[in-house]
Amino acid sequence: MTPLLDSSADLASTDWYVARAVSEGWSRAVLADRIKGHLHLREGSAPSNFAAVTTRFGIRTCRTASQDPYTLDFLGLSGQIAERDLETSIIDNLQRFLLELGTGFAFVGRQYRFEVEGDEFVIDLLFFNYVQNRFVVIELKVEPFNPAHTGQLGFYVAWTDENLRQSHHAPTIGILICAGRNESVVRYSLASTAAPLAVSDYTYSQLPTEALPAVPDAETLSEVVEHPVVDGRQLTIAEYLDEFGTG
Numbered sequence: 001m002t003p004l005l006d007s008s009a010d011l012a013s014t015d016w017y018v019a020r021a022v023s024e025g026w027s028r029a030v031l032a033d034r035i036k037g038h039l040h041l042r043e044g045s046a047p048s049n050f051a052a053v054t055t056r057f058g059i060r061t062c063r064t065a066s067q068d069p070y071t072l073d074f075l076g077l078s079g080q081i082a083e084r085d086l087e088t089s090i091i092d093n094l095q096r097f098l099l100e101l102g103t104g105f106a107f108v109g110r111q112y113r114f115e116v117e118g119d120e121f122v123i124d125l126l127f128f129n130y131v132q133n134r135f136v137v138i139e140l141k142v143e144p145f146n147p148a149h150t151g152q153l154g155f156y157v158a159w160t161d162e163n164l165r166q167s168h169h170a171p172t173i174g175i176l177i178c179a180g181r182n183e184s185v186v187r188y189s190l191a192s193t194a195a196p197l198a199v200s201d202y203t204y205s206q207l208p209t210e211a212l213p214a215v216p217d218a219e220t221l222s223e224v225v226e227h228p229v230v231d232g233r234q235l236t237i238a239e240y241l242d243e244f245g246t247g
Contacts, residue, residue: 016040024103033099042067043102046175047183048198049190054171061132062196066175069201070100077204083142087111087124090140104131114159123156134170135160138177145181145199147189154195177202 017040021031044063054062074096075089090097091110098105105127112123125138137156141149157174165172173196186199 013040030099037071037100039067039102042069042071046198046200047181047186047190048196049193050173050196050198052191053194053196061170062173063198065102065129065132065134065136065173066198066200067100067102068198069203070177072097072100072202073204074100075204081142083140086142087140090125101127104129105136106130108135114163116159121156121159123160126160132170133168135164135172137172137174139174141176141178143179145176145178145186145189147185147192149176149178150189150193150195150197150199153197154193157195157197171196173197175200 017031017035020026020034026034044066046063046066046068048063048066050062072090074093075086077086077089087110094107098107106129108126108128109123110125112126114121114123123137124140127136127138128134129136137153137160139149139153139156153174153176157172161172176197176199178199178201180201181199190197190199
């Protein structure tokens with residue numbers, strides 16, 4: 001049998017997908033989508049204040065709940081659009097958006113309304129991640145980031161934490177998905193809030209392939225997950241991970 005991994009493949013990236021596919025039980029279709037979207041580069045890469053406001057043991061978990069950028073090519077949108085149109089398109093393609101968000105996300109509500117002493121407020125999108133056991137508040141902005149966004153999102157996170165979160169739940173986090181950002185402005189804004197927040201861009205197109213680590217195509221890597229063959233040797237998943245590690 002011809003080896004499925006050759007010398008051109010980036011083993012660290014390949015191992016990342018193999019380990020995640022095994023631990024999270026990804027189907028071949030899900031694995032293919034993760035590879036196509038270069039998830040290993042996007043997951044946890046959004047600017048955040050998680051390191052400053054969460055426990056040492058919760059930093060990595062929080063980071064896996066966010067990506068940068070979010071790839072929304074499946075919405076069929078382009079150019080400048082209204083925020084409501086973006087939100088509507090996401091809801092119309094909710095199953096695909098849940099896949100883009102990552103493992104464990106369940107939809108709670110759109111335009112989730114609540115009152116504070118008679119004043120009404122609206123959360124764009126509210127999710128619960130059953131793997132991380134936490135609420136995730138998502139705000140959409142079709143404009144570049146500005147500091148007011150973190151104040152608004154932090155307020156929504158605080159309300160959700162106090163009114164929806166149960167005692168056995170992990171702390172709520174907020175993710176702002178916006179149309180571009182000034183990195184320094186984001187850094188100062190995140191430093192000024194105690195709410196655990198991340199700021200991500202979105203794109204309507206797939207990430208460019210130039211200068212990306214070489215990863216086997218989805219079909220090949222699916223075979224690695226199901227029937228690993230390295231240098232002509234058939235390996236079990238356990239043997240593969242034991243020999244090559246998780247990267």
